[in-house]
Amino acid sequence: MPVLPIEAPAPSVTTPSGYAIEFDNVSIAFDEKVVLQNISFRLPHGETKAVFGVAGSGKSTMLKMAMGLLRPDSGRIFVLGEEVTQMTEDELFELRRRVGIVFQESALFDSLKVYENVGFRLTEEHVPAQEIERRVREVLRFVELERTYDMYPSELSGGMRRRVAIARAIITEPEVLLYDSPTGGLDPVTSNTIIELIMKQRDVYKTSALLVTHRLQDAFTMATHQFDQATNQMVALPKGQHCDVPMSFLILRDSKVIFDGDAHALATSRDEYIREYIS
Amino acid sequence: MAFELELISPIEVAKDIALAVQEYTLLAGQSLANFFRRPLYMGDMLQQADLIGVGSLPIVVLTGLSVGALLALNSASTLQRFGGITLIGQLVSLGMVTELGPLITGLMVAGRNASGMASELGSMIVTEQIDAMRALGTDPTKKLITPRIGATAFMLFFLTIIADLLGLIGGYAVAHLIFGLNSRQYWTSVWQILVFRDVFTGLIKPVLFGFIISTVGCYYGMSTRGGTQGVGRSTTQAVVASSVLILVVDFFVTKLIFAIFGYR
Numbered sequence: 001m002p003v004l005p006i007e008a009p010a011p012s013v014t015t016p017s018g019y020a021i022e023f024d025n026v027s028i029a030f031d032e033k034v035v036l037q038n039i040s041f042r043l044p045h046g047e048t049k050a051v052f053g054v055a056g057s058g059k060s061t062m063l064k065m066a067m068g069l070l071r072p073d074s075g076r077i078f079v080l081g082e083e084v085t086q087m088t089e090d091e092l093f094e095l096r097r098r099v100g101i102v103f104q105e106s107a108l109f110d111s112l113k114v115y116e117n118v119g120f121r122l123t124e125e126h127v128p129a130q131e132i133e134r135r136v137r138e139v140l141r142f143v144e145l146e147r148t149y150d151m152y153p154s155e156l157s158g159g160m161r162r163r164v165a166i167a168r169a170i171i172t173e174p175e176v177l178l179y180d181s182p183t184g185g186l187d188p189v190t191s192n193t194i195i196e197l198i199m200k201q202r203d204v205y206k207t208s209a210l211l212v213t214h215r216l217q218d219a220f221t222m223a224t225h226q227f228d229q230a231t232n233q234m235v236a237l238p239k240g241q242h243c244d245v246p247m248s249f250l251i252l253r254d255s256k257v258i259f260d261g262d263a264h265a266l267a268t269s270r271d272e273y274i275r276e277y278i279s
Numbered sequence: 280m281a282f283e284l285e286l287i288s289p290i291e292v293a294k295d296i297a298l299a300v301q302e303y304t305l306l307a308g309q310s311l312a313n314f315f316r317r318p319l320y321m322g323d324m325l326q327q328a329d330l331i332g333v334g335s336l337p338i339v340v341l342t343g344l345s346v347g348a349l350l351a352l353n354s355a356s357t358l359q360r361f362g363g364i365t366l367i368g369q370l371v372s373l374g375m376v377t378e379l380g381p382l383i384t385g386l387m388v389a390g391r392n393a394s395g396m397a398s399e400l401g402s403m404i405v406t407e408q409i410d411a412m413r414a415l416g417t418d419p420t421k422k423l424i425t426p427r428i429g430a431t432a433f434m435l436f437f438l439t440i441i442a443d444l445l446g447l448i449g450g451y452a453v454a455h456l457i458f459g460l461n462s463r464q465y466w467t468s469v470w471q472i473l474v475f476r477d478v479f480t481g482l483i484k485p486v487l488f489g490f491i492i493s494t495v496g497c498y499y500g501m502s503t504r505g506g507t508q509g510v511g512r513s514t515t516q517a518v519v520a521s522s523v524l525i526l527v528v529d530f531f532v533t534k535l536i537f538a539i540f541g542y543r
Contacts, residue, residue, distance in 0.1 A: 069410050089418070097416045107411035109403075121415045124318075168415075 018081050020045045020176045020208035021066055026075030028061060035061050037255040038075070043176075046245060048202050048209040050219035052277070053252030059212040060104060062252075063178045066210065067101055068092040080175055097121070100169030100207075101178040106161040108153040108168070114140070115149045118168045139167045143197055159190035166197055170205075177201065177209040183218055195221050196234045202245050203227040216278060223247045223263045251277065302502065306420070307494040313418075313425040324426035331392050331427075332434030338387050339438045340445055343375075346383050347446030350374050351453035364458055368468035371450030376473060376481040380443035382529055385488035388435055389521040393496035396427055397517035400500025401510040409501070424497045432489030439485035476540040484532055488525050495521040 021043040028036050035058040043049050053059050064070040065077055068084045077084045082095055108117045116123070118139060119132040127135075140146045143163040153161055162182055169177060179198060183191035195218050201207055203226055213219060225234040249266045251259040251274060259266065259274055266278065313319075354370045400423060403409045412419050447469055454460040499517035503509045 064410070067414050069413055093413075093416045093418060096414055099414075101411075101414045103407045103411055103414075105407060107407035109408055109411070110406070120417075124415070124417050 019043055019078065020047070020080060021210060022078040023062070023066075024076040024078070026065065026072045026077060028058070028065065028070065028072045034255050036072075036252075039252075039257055040075075041250055041257060041260050043208055043210060044246070045175075045208050046206050047248060048211060048222065048245060049248045049250055050222065051210060051212045051250045051252065052214065052216065052219070055214065057252040058255065059214075059252060060180050063101065063180050063210060063212055066178060067096060067099060097125075097172065098174055099176045099178065100172070100174035102162070102165045102169050102180060102182050104180045104184055106153070106158075106165040108161055108164060110153050112152075113149075114145075114151050114153065114156070114164055117153065117164060118171055120168065121172050135171055136167075139171045140164075142170070142200070143167045157190075159186050159193060162186070162190075162194050163197060166194075166201070170201060170207075173205065174207065177207050179209060179211045179213075181212055181214065183213065183215055191215065191218065192221075196227070198222070199225060199234050200227045204229065206245055219247075219249060299502075303494065303498045306424070306498050306501065307490075310420050310424045310428050310494065310497070313421045314429065316421070318421065320422055320426050323422060324429050327426050327430035328434050330395075331388065331430050332438060335388050335391055335434070335438055336441070338391065339384055339442050342383050342387050343380065343442035343445035344449040346379050346442075347371055347375055347449030347451075348453045349449075350379065350446070351450035352457070355453070355458055359458075364454075364460065365464055365468065367450065367454045367458070367460060368465040369472040371447060371454075372469040372472050373477060375443050375446035375450070377477045378481075378529075378533070380446055381439045381481055381484035381488060382525070384435060384439045384442040384485060385492065385525045385529075386522055388431070388438065388489075389492045389525060390518055392431065393492045393499075393517040393521040394514045396493065396496030397500040397503070397513045398510055400497060401503030401513045404501065404503045405506050405510060419501075424493075424501075427497055428490060428493040431493035432486050435485040435489035435492070436482065439481065443481065476536065480533065480536045483536075484529065487528055487532060491524050491528060492521050495524060 019042045023039050023041050026036060026039045027034070035056075039058075039062070041049075051059050051062065061070060065072050066079055066084065068079075068087060068089075072085060075085070079095060080098055084092065084095070087095065108114075109120065112120070115133070115136045119136045122132045122135060137146060137149065140149060143166055145160060145163050145167065148156060148160060148164065153164065156164065166182070182194050182198065186194065198209070198211065199222055202209060202222070211219065211222070221234075224237055226237050227233075228235045246262070248262050249259065250257060253273060258271065259269060261269075266274070269275065269278075351367055351371050354374075355364060355367055358364050358366055358370070400409070403412075403423075409419050409423075412422065450469075451462070451465050454465050455462060496517045499513040499520070503513040505512070
């Protein structure tokens with residue numbers, strides 16, 4: 001497992017327009033079971049925040065609330081400066097065009113071919129067919145799956161489906177990306193490929209992102225590596241050097257945020273649970 | 280091992296029913312309102328019309344023929360006793376056009392398509408495809424439900440006409456081949472007995488039944504919870520609920536039409 005850098009933290013990039021995502025005292029319960037309680041955090045523009053927590057800690061719920069797919073019981077959520085919790089479903093459809101999400105199990109439309117899945121949003125926006133094909137091929141090339149253009153999701157492996165889901169999420173060049181356990185259930189080699197792809201998206205397009213994961217090593221890899229466009233692969237950063245794109249960590253426990261900070265703060269945390277979690 | 284029977288409060292059951300009715304009404308209302316809002320997915324509607332209409336044609340043809348023939352066969356034995364075998368055409372015509380044509384077609388299409396809709400949408404729910412669609416900026420009620428409602432109501436109208444016609448042909452086959460009734464006699468009585476009210480009743484019902492089948496199928500699909508087992512449960516419930524609702528609505532529509540136009 002890569003060692004966490006414990007030098008001075010990298011400065012976060014916060015634009016005058018505020019934050020890419022902001023949770024303000026958000027709570028949600030299902031059937032009287034409290035899943036998240038008074039959660040508050042901010043994701044500055046251009047930053048990638050890895051969210052950890054044990055199964056059932058509300059990580060996916062958090063992403064769905066950010067997308068407006070679930071409404072919190074209380075609290076406010078801002079995405080790209082707009083208050084999601086106050087928006088109607090029609091208004092949310094407009095906002096969602098600026099946000100990309102990769103679901104836990106890919107959630108590809110199984111009756112549509114790969115190119116229809118990836119180009120779904122463009123088709124809905126009535127983009128000319130030739131333009132759709134060009135952009136679909138381009139984004140499939142980015143995830144190195146151009147050969148799957150004419151295939152159905154059922155013909156793909158789990159890892160390939162995740163990559164197609166990433167392609168679908170990034171085709172409209174969203175300002176924020178939400179990844180829901182993109183490496184969940186995948187073997188280590190395939191997981192590495194997915195993380196490399198997420199890193200590529202982060203370092204090439206500098207997209208703000210929330211990365212929900214239960215695999216600590218994924219986030220550590222992202223904190224200690226950078227994508228090299230020249231060699232088209234991720235390379236380990238020299239000791240003491242930070243990635244151009246800020247990376248932070250958020251840990252959930254018992255419905256609450258117990259840690260929100262950068263790698264330096266995480267590595268020097270004295271909290272017993274956190275020390276045990278990252279050891 | 281001891282099994283404990285969990286008692287369910289009648290108030291909770293009543294609340295659940297009220298909530299289901301409210302959700303169904305909202306879904307149906309929103310889907311209807313979508314006909315007047317852009318975008319209208321005409322391509323999806325045509326695809327559904329093909330699946331529902333053309334796909335249901337074989338069962339509608341077979342049931343229409345059988346029901347018409349059975350109606351003629353059963354009524355002929357009674358009519359023969361009173362020497363009224365020539366009235367067989369009237370009986371088949373009235374029975375098929377006003378009642379059995381729309382009802383049988385509705386129940387057949389409910390069995391085939393309400394289940395199909397519930398299982399398709401239910402699978403999409405449990406695999407997060409509906410969430411993905413919403414996340415991609417597309418309203419699933421517009422893209423998935425409204426086209427199904429439009430296509431089912433539209434196609435059921437024509438399927439019922441086909442079932443009616445085949446029912447009459449089935450009745451003719453029995454009347455002519457078994458009871459030796461003259462062709463001209465049969466078809467004249469078929470034609471003459473029908474008045475505007477009968478045709479109106481027979482054609483308004485399939486539109487209502489189509490609406491019931493599609494909204495109930497989509498409602499159960501969209502409210503699916505609990506993985507593949509939940510999909511199976513939704514499918515069964517969709518068929519049962521839509522069939523029962525068709526029978527109940529059929530009674531009240533018939534009664535309403537009698538109230539408006541008067542009895543024969």
